[in-house]
Amino acid sequence: MSTTTGSPADARLRALFEGRRLTPTQRRIAHCMVRRAAEMPYLSSVEVAELAGVSQPSVTRFAVALGFDGYPALRRRLREMVPAPADPSQGGERAETNSYQRAVEAEIDNLRRLADxxxxxxxxxxxxxxxxxxxxxxxxxxxxxxxxxxxxxxxxxxxxxxxxxxxxxxxxxxxxxxxxxxxxxxxxxxxxxxxxxxxxxxxxxxxxxxxxxxxxxxxxxxxxxxxxxxxxxxxxxxxxxxxxxxxxxxxxxxxxxxxxxxxxxxxxxxxxxxxxxxxxxxxxxx
CATH class of the missing domain: 3.40.50.10490 (Glucose-6-phosphate isomerase like protein; domain 1)
Structure with a gap:
């Protein structure tokens, strides 16, 4: 199977996962991380488990399968790989938006990643x-x-x-x-x-x-x-x-x-x- 690449952050995450022999549950976690790459470096293992629909121990085993000592080590690596979100005071995302606006803005981000x-x-x-x-x-x-x-x-x-x-x-x-x-x-x-x-x-x-x-x-x-x-x-x-x-x-x-x-x-x-x-x-x- 061949695939295209997405944004630079997505590509770095995929490079971290590719070539690994992952179980279906672990592939589900990897899928979730790529979809929500910007959030992942700031989430706990419990929060990642909830987003991916798996158990918290599954997230820990996933980190170990990737060669890390545990989830904290994986999260530190993710923080090195994924840029921090924009600061609204520096002209980034508007500070006050409602849920409908955020949904539209997220789709705009998806389109930007597709363009990349x-x-x-x-x-x-x-x-x-x-x-x-x-x-x-x-x-x-x-x-x-x-x-x-x-x-x-x-x-x-x-x-x-x-x-x-x-x-x-x-x-x-x-x-x-x-x-x-x-x-x-x-x-x-x-x-x-x-x-x-x-x-x-x-x-x-x-x-x-x-x-x-x-x-x-x-x-x-x-x-x-x-x-x-x-x-x-x-x-x-x-x-x-x-x-x-x-x-x-x-x-x-x-x-x-x-x-x-x-x-x-x-x-x-x-x-x-x-x-x-x-x-x-x-x-x-x-």
Whole structure:
């Protein structure tokens, strides 16, 4: 599996975790730390455990698995790696904001991290080439990720000759993946967001077994789908509201569309053809 990098702090955290043989619980802690990198150096092991949904001893064992004497030593290392938050008196974040504003500001930060990751465009270009070449192109997204998959598939169908949207699980999901493979598909695009359905992981494992190259947009390089993805490009979700927000994954989907269009010489002609048909049918209010 290959992944893109995020902000410098995210990249340093991932470098700390990568190459380690982590248990699923420890991967969950690592995932939480990357998602909330700015907070981690200032949280106790109990607070980290609550955020990650694990026990406090699991956080201690995680620190030891990384080669530290315990969590305090890991936290000291994190403070060296992650910059301190901006001081509001020095022109940083506004001192007084409400919870709605903070949720929006957190999403803006997610978009900035995505922009930093796209400083190296090659992973997205590689994904675009894979998606453009797959005929048909299955696009998978279950539960919370269904909206992202649907949005991508809607626009992709305007330029790609055969897009197959997969947003329903159940016993037919593997059959539909098999059908796409028999029809000639070489790749599959997956959107995977928390909480990650087991069906998504199982479907991607099946797709790989059938010979499909799996490109995944996920909330973190440590998401459960990472081990069943050939190319994973992370885009963080916002966690400041009752339900996660997914502006960065949505925008990354549009970026992938752009990269896919670059690999489809007929894309512009298809768009122009659609505009002509839409005008003749009076589809849109002027």
């Amino acid at each position: 990751a796209l400083a190296d465009p090659e992973p997205v270009r590689e994904a675009g080439r894979l998606l453009a070449a797959s005929r048909p192109l299955p696009v998978l997204g279950l539960r919370a990720a269904a909206a992202q998959a649907h949005g991508f598939a809607y626009f992709a169908a305007k330029v790609h000759p055969d897009v197959r949207l997969l947003t329903e699980g159940g016993s037919m999901l593997h059959d539909r993946i098999d059908g796409a493979r028999r029809a000639g598909a070489g790749g599959l695009l997956c959107f995977a967001l928390p909480r990650h359905p087991k069906e998504t992981v199982e479907a991607l494992a099946h797709a790989q077994q059938e010979g499909l190259t799996v490109v995944t947009v996920a909330d973190s390089a440590f998401a459960p789908v990472a081990r069943v993805s050939d190319l994973l490009i992370p885009a963080a979700v916002g966690t400041g509201l009752a339900f996660d927000t997914a502006c960065a994954p949505m925008l990354l989907g549009r970026v992938l569309l752009e990269a896919m269009c670059d690999g489809l010489p007929e894309a512009q002609a298809r768009l122009e053809e659609f505009d002509v048909r839409a005008a003749s049918r009076g589809l849109f209010a002027e």
